[in-house]
Amino acid sequence: MTIALKTPAKSAVTAIEAAPSALARDHFAAQFAFETDCWDVHDALSKGADFVLLDVRSPSQFAKGHVPGAINLPHGKIIGSKMAKWPEETVFVTYCAGPHCNGAARGALRLADLGRPVKLMAGGITGWIDEGFELETGEAAE
Template sequence: MPTAVTAIPPAPSALAREHFAAEFGFETDCWDVHDSLARGADFVLLDVRGPALFARGHVPGAINLPHGKIVRSKMSEWPKGTIFVTYCAGPHCNGAARGALRLAELGLPVKIMAGGITGWVDEGFELATLP
C-alpha cells in the first residue's frame, strides 16, 4: 500500500529536471547571497518588511523597501537592467513573493532569497541593526 509520499508517483525525470532547473531563475539562497555580497554584489538586495523589523535585524547591505512601496517612480532610482533580490522574515512569510511580484509587474528582473531572515540566521550569518 503506497504512502502519502508515493501515492502520486514522481514526475518523469525530464519534466522534473525542467522544473527544478527553472527554480534557479526564480530564487537564490542565503549562502549565495552572502557569498555574492562579500565579493561585491551585482544585484540590489531588498528587505521588503516594515521599517521596525528592518531596524531590529536585517541582512547587511540590504535596502529597506516594504513591498507595498514598490512602485515605478521609486524603482526608477536604479539603472535599467538592475537585478533585485527580495527577502522577508522567512518561509512562513509571503512578503518576498509579494515584493517580487510587484517588481516583475514593473518589468524588472527579480529573484527571491529563499529562507529570508530565518534562513540567514540558520546559516550562522550576522544581522545588522539600526540604532
C-alpha cells in the first residue's frame, strides 16, 4: 500500500516565487540609493551631517517633536525658490510621520523633480522614536 503525502498549499508569501538571487541583490543594492534609516541618520548627525534633513510635516507637527537638526519644510512648499539657498549638489533626506505616511516620498519626489539629490529616511518619526532616539520640540527657526 502506498501512502500519498499531501503537498501543503502555498502561502501568500510563497505563492509568488522569490526573485533570483542576482536580481534580488541588484534590487536591494539599489534601494540604498533611495533611502537611509534612522540609525544611519542619527550616526551621521552626531558626526556632522553632510546632508540637509527635511521634516516635511506641518509646522504644528514639527513643533510637537522633530529630529534634532531637522529643517521644517512641508512637502507642498518644496519649490525651486526655497531650495536656492543650498548648492545644487546638496543631498537632502526627507522624513514624515512614519511608514503610514507618504509625505516623505512626496517631498523626495518634489526634490527629484527639481534635480536635487535626495533620499528618504525609512521609518520617519515613528522609526526614530522606536530606535530610542530623542526628539526636540519647538517651532522651526526662520
